[in-house]
Each structure stands twice: as C-alpha cells, then as structure tokens.
Amino acid sequence: MTAVDALPLPPPPPLGGDVALFLDVDGTLLELADRPDLVRVPPGLIDSLQAVHERLGGALALISGRPLAQLDTLFAPLRLPAAGLHGLQVRGREQASLADDAPPELAAVLAGARALAARFPGSLIEDKGTALAFHWRAAGEGAGAEDALRQYAESVLPRLPGYFLQPGKDVVELRPGGAHKGTAVDLLMATPPFQGRTPVFVGDDLTDEHGFIAAAAHGGSAIVVGERRPTSARYGLRGPAEVMAWLGRAALAEAEVAR
Known part of the structure; x- marks a missing residue:
C-alpha cells in the first residue's frame, strides 16, 4: 500500500459486526504520559471495550509495546486477546505465547x-x-x-x-527481532474468533505501520491516530478522544441490538 502524505485523512466508517479489531494502546486508546506508569484509563473506556468485544464475538485484541501483564492491569477486569512487546508476546482467547528469556x-x-x-x-x-x-x-x-x-x-x-x-x-x-505488530495480526487472524473476519488496525506510532500493512494484506484497513505522516492507513482520527467516541458509537449499537 502506498504511504499517504496528505492531510487530513477521512474518518473511518462505523464499526461493522464482521470486523476483527486490533487496537494499539498508548497514544491510541490512552493519552501519552511522560512515563508509561502515569497513563490514565478514561472513564467509560473499559465498558466500551467490553461491549465492542462482545459485539465482535471476541475478535478484539490489544496490540501494544507493553508487556501483557501491564495490559491486564490497565484494563482490569478485562483480559482481552492481546499482543505485548510489539508482537513478542501473543495471547489468543485461551493461552499466551511468551517471549524467550532475556540474554545475560x-x-x-x-x-x-x-x-x-x-x-x-x-x-x-x-x-x-x-x-x-x-x-x-x-x-x-x-x-x-x-x-x-x-x-x-x-x-x-x-x-x-x-x-x-x-x-x-x-x-x-x-x-x-523475529516479531512485530504485523506478525501478531497474522497469527491472530489465523485463529478463531478472528479468522474469516475483516481486520481493522488502529494505531498512532511508527511501530503500528507493520500492523497497518498486515491488516491490508488480509483485505482490511487501518486508522492512524494523530498527524503522523506518511502512513499506509486509509483513515484517520485526531486523538484518543476520537477513538473512544468511535468505539462508544459501536458500543451503543451493541446496546441497541441487545434491547
């Protein structure tokens, strides 16, 4: 996919029920902080993630540079499918595949x-x-x-x-080496509940481009958060607040269906 230089990118369409959703965390779901331990999870985000996770039949994964243990702490009580350490750790619905021990x-x-x-x-x-x-x-x-x-x-x-x-x-x-956010997408897309769905990857940083490219290779699309350019993403959102609003609309749709 050709990198996009122009500003702005169009906003993404509403989230469909046949999507496999991959979400970066820092700078995408959460505002960046001076230290990784100072980030804050905004009110309502966990509820929205839970609702969208249910709407997608479990096909929602966090794809982050953080370790899996940190993701579980941040988003407790949720324990979502996730990739940590930029794809060195990958957890599907049932189990985790952890990175090797650090060299001495x-x-x-x-x-x-x-x-x-x-x-x-x-x-x-x-x-x-x-x-x-x-x-x-x-x-x-x-x-x-x-x-x-x-x-x-x-x-x-x-x-x-x-x-x-x-x-x-x-x-x-x-x-x-040996893994990145794109390889995490590839691995998860080969397994239920992601298999057979259309991937959408949402991220803000250069490390997310691997995920963007993988999503496109599986017939999906990507959403870049913020003004980083060039990018291979087709759509754009201005910051975590817009990401949360987009997820909130999808969560609301789930609530309407449940009535």
Missing part, C-alpha cells in the same frame, strides 16, 4: 543505561524483561537526552545478537 548481557546494558539516564532528569529506562525502552519525552527538548540515549543504544547493539533498534515517539527500544 542485557543486565549490564540495563545498568549502563540507567546510569546514563540519571544524568538527564526526566529521562527513563523502561525494563520490559526481554526489551529495554529509552524514553526522553519528559527530559525536555535541548537537554541532550535524546542524542545520548540513542547513541548508547546504538553502541551496545553489537553486544545483543538478534536485537535491533525500534524507534517510536520520544523513545527508542532495544528488542529482539
């Missing part, structure tokens, strides 16, 4: 990263087990945190065979 070299890389981040107030090293995320959103522009953290991540990459650098919004991540 990662502990020393983590210690060095934390020591470096301590020199830049507001920067953060997020330990995801098998992956490390280097955040500088709260450090402020011009503080030097972005350059320092990027350079450190690039310098240690040769010590971690099989790893690569995954850029994102004010973050770069050291993570194992």
